[in-house]
Amino acid sequence: xxxxxxxxxxxxxxxxxxxxxxxxxxxxxxxxxxxxxxxxxxxxxxxxxxxxxxxxxxxxxxxxxxxxxxxxxxxxxxxxxxxxxxxxxxxxxxxxxxxxxxxxxxxxxxxxxxxxxxxxxxxxxxxxxxxxxxxxxxxxxxxxxxxxxxxxxxxxxxxxxxxxxxxxxxxxxxxxxxxxxxxxxxxxxxxxxxxxxxxxxxxxxxxxxxxxxxxxxxxxxxxxxxxxxxxxxxxxxxxxxxxxxxxxxxxxxxxxxxxxxxxxxxxxxxxxxxxxxxxxxxxxxxxxxxxxxxxxxxxxxxxxxxxxxxxxxxxxxxxxxxxxxxxxxxxxxxxxxxxxxxxxxxxxxxxxxxxxxxxxxxxxxxxxxxxxxxxxxxxxxxxxxxxxx
Ligand code: SF4
Ligand code: SF4
Numbered sequence: 001x002x003x004x005x006x007x008x009x010x011x012x013x014x015x016x017x018x019x020x021x022x023x024x025x026x027x028x029x030x031x032x033x034x035x036x037x038x039x040x041x042x043x044x045x046x047x048x049x050x051x052x053x054x055x056x057x058x059x060x061x062x063x064x065x066x067x068x069x070x071x072x073x074x075x076x077x078x079x080x081x082x083x084x085x086x087x088x089x090x091x092x093x094x095x096x097x098x099x100x101x102x103x104x105x106x107x108x109x110x111x112x113x114x115x116x117x118x119x120x121x122x123x124x125x126x127x128x129x130x131x132x133x134x135x136x137x138x139x140x141x142x143x144x145x146x147x148x149x150x151x152x153x154x155x156x157x158x159x160x161x162x163x164x165x166x167x168x169x170x171x172x173x174x175x176x177x178x179x180x181x182x183x184x185x186x187x188x189x190x191x192x193x194x195x196x197x198x199x200x201x202x203x204x205x206x207x208x209x210x211x212x213x214x215x216x217x218x219x220x221x222x223x224x225x226x227x228x229x230x231x232x233x234x235x236x237x238x239x240x241x242x243x244x245x246x247x248x249x250x251x252x253x254x255x256x257x258x259x260x261x262x263x264x265x266x267x268x269x270x271x272x273x274x275x276x277x278x279x280x281x282x283x284x285x286x287x288x289x290x291x292x293x294x295x296x297x298x299x300x301x302x303x304x305x306x307x308x309x310x311x312x313x314x315x316x317x318x319x320x321x322x323x324x325x326x327x328x329x330x331x332x333x334x335x336x337x338x339x340x341x342x343x344x345x346x347x348x349x350x351x352x353x354x355x356x357x358x359x360x361x362x363x364x365x366x367x368x369x370x371x372x373x374x375x376x377x378x379x380x381x382x383x384x385x386x387x388x389x
Contacts, residue, residue: 001036002230003044010037016048018237023056025241029226031179033062033096034081046086054087060179061085062096062130065106066323074114078123092179093124094151099133101323103141112145130181131163134279138163139170149177149225155185156217156264161277161291172223179226183218184211187230192303194270200263204256211236215243217260222249271298273351274344281338281348289327290338290348292316297355311374313359314367321375330356 003015019030030049032041042061049057061081063074082088093115095106115127126148131138142150150171152163159165171178184190190211193201201210208216218227227244231237252260268274275294284290296316300309319326329352338348 001031001033001041002232003037003041004232005037010040010044012044012047015044018231018234019045019048020053022231022237022241023053026244027241028056029058029060029092029179029228031060031092031181031228032085034064034077035096042081042084046084050086058091059085059087060092060094061090062094063111065096065098065102068106068109068111071110071114074109074111075118078118082123089122090124092126092128092149093118095129098129098131098137098141099322100137100140103129103133103137103144107144115145126177128177128179130179131167133162134282135163135167135170138167142167142171142174142176147174147176149179151179151181151228153182154180154218154224155183155189155214156260157185157189157267158182158277159264161279161295164278168221168223177225178223179228180218180224181228183227183229184214188299188302189214194266194302196270197263197266200259200266204259206256209239211239212243213260213263215240216247216252217257219244219247220249220252220257224249267302270301272301273298274346276344281341284332284338285335286331286333287325287327288329288331288352289317289322290352292327293329293352293355297351297358310359310363310367311371314364315371315375318364318368318371320368320371328356328360329353330360332356 004011004018006014030045032045034042036042037044045059049059063077068074068077078090078093081090095103095111098106115124118124119127127145128147128149128151129141130151131141132153138150138152150163152167152171153161154164154168163171168178190209193210197210201208201213204213215227215229218224229236229240231240268276273294275291275298277291277295279291281290293313296309296313299312300306303309315321317327317329332349332352334349336349339346342348
């Protein structure tokens with residue numbers, strides 16, 4: 001997902017050299033999706049892995065769940081992916097980016113029959129799903145099918161967010177392979193480290209970068225099968241290869257784990273709302289996605305990047321990447337139902353009012369337009385529809 005780009009397109013020469021170098025140095029799992037790089041990622045990988053490299057890796061790609069309108073779409077898209085990737089089989093095939101409502105839709109469209117069929121005819125080897133919803137929905141999906149694996153967002157700041165530690169342990173108890181995405185929160189745990197956080201890292205007797213601490217913390221969990229780490233600079237590649245060689249499950253000692261806990265605590269103090277992302281406050285009768293509104297707002301304080309926060313507010317609560325359904329802070333009617341459900345005792349309606357004032361000004365539609373262009377869902381749908389005829 002994070003390949004180097006040049007003039008808005010994948011920088012093929014650089015990206016190919018990185019990927020082949022990584023495979024030559026032991027990386028054996030490559031993750032892509034129908035939609036990455038506006039549909040260019042799978043064909044690029046097909047070209048890159050041709051000539052012997054394909055057989056040296058486990059290849060993972062994903063069904064664009066939000067674009068599926070009928071059962072036949074799934075077979076046609078999978079067949080197209082095999083063609084784009086120049087392969088006869090996908091080692092790890094995922095229903096992409098599930099939340100509860102998307103899962104309900106896919107279940108009604110008989111995705112389970114599709115997965116059974118694709119496994120039986122050998123087009124996919126392992127069936128799984130990637131997930132961004134609540135832990136309750138996660139457990140429901142885990143129980144709905146004999147999945148081989150799942151993919152969840154997990155890092156030391158997201159222990160109670162989405163599937164979180166509870167979901168991780170639940171999936172492990174059901175013998176699912178567990179692939180981790182966002183081990184560094186999309187780079188946020190490394191790109192702008194607040195000085196108060198760096199002070200804590202500096203107390204460690206063994207000096208490590210924030211990236212190394214973040215990755216080691218994830219790899220420390222014995223339940224985890226694979227950690228996905230986006231790398232778009234040569235320095236990231238060498239650092240990731242080195243850490244992967246050294247970071248074994250249960251390799252962090254008690255003092256080191258306490259240090260990470262203190263860093264987490266410091267991040268929480270610096271973030272504005274105090275929300276842990278547990279989602280106990282949901283559902284909201286007015287459809288406000290409370291934790292996502294808080295997450296976008298908090299990320300703005302961590303990164304110092306207001307433009308990026310406004311873009312993500314338009315993309316997520318604005319519905320651009322969520323089936324077009326808006327879940328804005330301003331939809332709050334101050335009914336108060338959520339307050340007693342929040343274990344952090346946050347004054348949710350008051351916080352939402354502040355967030356609406358900050359993000360829902362006259363420029364909201366401009367940011368929504370920018371989000372549509374950035375995430376190019378319209379283009380993906382057009383591409384899929386033209387393929388489906
Ligand atoms: S107070 Fe607002 S956010 Fe909370 S449940 Fe009521 S409408 Fe939803
Ligand atoms: S507002 Fe409270 S209940 Fe809702 S996700 Fe955040 S911490 Fe959890």
